[in-house]
């Protein structure tokens with residue numbers, strides 16, 4: 001087994017030149033993937049025409065799980081756990097409250113997969129502000145930050161609302177308020193929930209991104225090169241209420257292996273004042289795209305509904321997609337369509353996993 005070493009002790013960067021050694025022989029090579037593998041990064045090194053699998057022993061900070069600090073004790077509460085394509089949420093019934101009652105540190109704790117329940121976010125079912133609507137959704141990411149919208153989350157919430165109330169069960173369409181506007185959620189089949197996700201926002205200042213197209217071109221930030229360390233990514237910025245940065249790639253496997261490295265660097269890059277969700281997209285054909293996701297405030301997830309919609313919009317703007325798309329994500333498939341009314345429609349499943357009582 002070859003072992004790679006680097007002169008410094010931070011995460012190795014993609015294509016960094018490292019010293020590769022076994023017994024007493026050694027050579028230098030680029031190290032072309034860096035995958036978190038327990039406490040190791042794994043990669044390929046090259047000597048002439050030979051390719052060697054190598055391991056680099058460095059502490060992997062992302063995996064150093066510690067019990068989250070809690071200054072305030074949490075009052076016990078009932079919750080339900082739902083998932084849509086493996087994007088999972090703790091849902092709390094707050095119909096008798098006006099604001100989410102959990103502070104950032106509590107949300108982090110509840111979402112922790114070892115010390116808490118484990119989830120990508122916590123969703124609060126609140127009373128609607130307008131009486132013509134059915135409810136209000138607020139969601140907090142697993143890092144405690146509040147996003148404007150969540151596509152998989154709203155399907156889960158709609159399913160939960162049907163599960164807890166016969167009045168909601170009798171309605172085919174639920175009107176749910178979110179910080180990104182009112183969403184219409186329709187039950188189209190036993191396991192199919194269709195959401196009118198509204199119009200995508202392409203104006204760079206509203207996404208928000210500071211990336212601008214070249215003068216004279218259309219106003220959306222489409223296919224703009226950004227440079228991070230030694231890599232150039234061509235990005236398209238779309239908001240579905242929340243910001244997304246979409247990168248079309250040919251080789252999704254290579255990105256899959258390095259997502260934990262590039263994901264957070266793009267999420268927090270200087271061009272995104274509110275940070276951004278990141279989607280790497282491979283256009284398979286005109287009606288199917290494959291997407292892997294790095295979510296703002298969460299990290300790598302198995303799926304992202306708003307991300308799937310934003311990816312369809314970006315693929316269409318870049319000329320690779322036509323009509324309704326099958327969006328293949330690590331956790332399953334969604335159907336998304338950027339329709340002639342300019343709204344994006346998303347259809348997919350949502351499922352109850354369990355109910356629980358958080359002991360505080």
Ligand SMILES: N[C@@H](CCC[C@H](N)C(=O)O)C(=O)O
Pocket residue numbers: 087141146147148149150151152153242243277295296297298303304305306307
């Ligand atoms: N998983 C979601 C998106 C949740 C919010 C996101 N992490 C953000 O901060 O914008 C989805 O299914 O859309």
